Amino acid sequence: STELNLIRAFTREVNVVVRIAQLYDVCSLNSVTFSNNCPTKFPMCSGDSGLTFGSEWYRKYRVAPHLPSLFYVQDYVVPEQEAALLREVRASKSKWVQLSGRRLQNLGGVVHSKGLIPAPLPSWLEPLLTRLAGEGGEGGLYGGKPPNHVLVNSYLPGEGIMPHEDGPAYHPVVAILSLGAPAVLRFRKKPRSAEAVATEGGSDSCLAGSLDEANRQALEIESNQPHDGQHLQQNQQQSRVQSQPLPAPQLPPSKPLPQSQGGREDGQTQPAVSGRCESYSAAVAEAGLAAWEPEVTGRPTEHVSGRDSGGCRYIASLLLQPRSLVVFRDEAFTHCLHSIDEVSEEWLDESVANLDMYGILPGTMLPRGSERISLTVRRVARVMPSILRR
Ligand SMILES: O=C(O)CCC(=O)C(=O)O
Ligand SMILES: [Fe+2]
Structure with missing residues (x-):
């Protein structure tokens, strides 16, 4: 019976260990480790990573299997709420700043x-911000604290936002509400720095790094078009708020800098991509991101399905319909750049992960139609003490 007791005690211990491992989900211990790298014996790893991350909310709205920290909520607001928000934005006394590809209002400081x-957020935003703070299951979307910063972006057809990351100033979660018209948000792997390429070896360009047949086609088709670095430089030169174009290639700054030091008006980090897109397979493996394999079929010749203008594959893209909410966090926030093409029609290629929801077939062209307003809602992790306020 002593042996039996020992066996029982041992089994209890093992159960406790297994339970703790399940609760804390080994995958979440390192936000860079994803479900596909997780030992299969932990069921929470298959498609989930993290305690909060494994909540019902995240399970329900996860949209792209290749990018498990990207979430999409269709019809987050009803048309009346959309109309009311658009009225408030248009009536707002806040100053619009004209950038090269969009207009911007900066709210909250x-x-x-x-x-x-900090600066006070307008009262019309309060109900939306309270609602957003409560999403995502226990603890809410922003780590138990309310969002404190909102960007209002306005894009006319043909306008967009170049590949960028939102940067380390923010708690690594962003929620974007789309109003008025659709656009496609595209995610690609963050480029490796020139330094990393030199010291760690490998390819310094996506083009050279994945010279499969499809990529050769991409090169041929797009050889006459500027790739991202050139776009970035052009945009920087055109931008009224950017005093000087940044030389390319350039490392993403480790933190947003004041404008006078080359930072952005919107507090975000904009790496000069300059075609220095990391080898696709290495990028995907390093970030634990799964591959999205484009089907090279039936596309118009001016587009290469699921690739950016440098020939790099997108990890995922999302059709952001009016009234929808997109949330991305963790690796989608820290390991990827996101962008909206400066187009008046969106080419809905196979990388667009939510076409099914709308009964749209890949290969469709979708006109942007009219002005799109987006509300980018985040929490800046550090708030300056009031004594330093201007
Ligand atoms: O308009 C959007 O959907 C994207 C906006 C964005 O990326 C940003 O404000 O940082
Ligand atoms: Fe952004």
């Missing part, structure tokens, strides 16, 4: 390298 220099 100025994002500085040392944190947020």
